Amino acid sequence: MTRALVLVEMRGGAVTAGSLGAVAVAASASDDVHVLVVAGEGEVVDGDTVALLGGQGASEVHVARSAPAVARVRTDLLDLLVTRLEPSIVIVESSSMASDVAAALAARRFAGVNWDLVGLELDATGAWVGTRLAVQDTLVARVGWTTPLAVAVLRPGAFAPRESTETAARESALELPDVDLSIVPMVTTVADEQMPSGIETAEIIVSGGRGVATREGFEVLEELAATLGGALAVSMPVVDKGWYSHSFQVGQTGRTVRPRLYIACGISGAIQHRVGMARSGTIVVVNSDPRAPLFGVCDFGVVGDLSVVVPRLTALLRERR
């Protein structure tokens, strides 16, 4: 039985691209994909949302509205659907909320969890098989489940939405579970909220690394990104310096991106960075060291000082426009 159940998350009132990717990968293996959408107060899930999910291959969309943003409510709803639908797999894209929910559901259901998956399919026997990168992303490991219910946590950004089809999905409303929120342990407190970088969905990314020696040095990269209508991203040392939040980081412990154009400035090309951007369309590298490993994977390379090359590139682009 290959029925799949996918938890779809909403952010800023819209279904996240990662959730659409999760539905798409489920539908690439199974033609019986159920989706749970949990909308918060004021978030609208209408016919367009259902059609969007149908276009990614969902056959039925279960909607719970005005739900409080706690993992317990999502876990109860998924648990209910697991009883009703008896799926062989529950799929979520990793986020702090979804990972909490996946762990809680797995504990309740004695289900095995495989996390950080970058691939998911059915093998010839009809068993789910995931792909994980191991040993600092240098090895590809195939992983399976021995429990009747499989829980799969996908690496953020690893699955892109597919080209939408006209397939219609059924919608069914779900009652919210009767959870006494006063007894739900609220072990998480929000200390700070930062705007997400948006790099997972950006078509064009200008990325800066340790070679951008100062915080001010990023101004020329931000200008180039703005000129191209793209987003700014960074390598890990830049996040370590505290110049940008972790949501801007590309790589093994950051985001996986696949823009049409990735311009890497002052980034050497360590494997932990490359795994996060190697599937970009066109890769351009600006680096003062001709031996920088990232030149080995680029389509176009400029050997030079980024503080000179980047402003000239921006000026040229503006001129052409």
Ligand SMILES: Cc1cc2nc3c(=O)[nH]c(=O)nc-3n(C[C@H](O)[C@H](O)[C@H](O)COP(=O)(O)OP(=O)(O)OC[C@H]3O[C@@H](n4cnc5c(N)ncnc54)[C@H](O)[C@@H]3O)c2cc1C
């Ligand atoms: C478990 C683990 C997880 C990790 N996860 C990640 C991750 O998610 N993302 C990530 O990025 N890294 C990650 N790293 C770190 C990774 O190994 C590298 O250390 C890091 O990617 C290097 O960043 P960088 O290329 O910006 O810096 P560097 O390697 O120091 O490279 C800087 C580059 O800038 C060039 N340069 C210097 N000045 C200029 C100039 N004026 N103009 C042009 N070029 C210049 C230099 O020639 C050099 O190539 C991880 C490491 C580990 C061990």
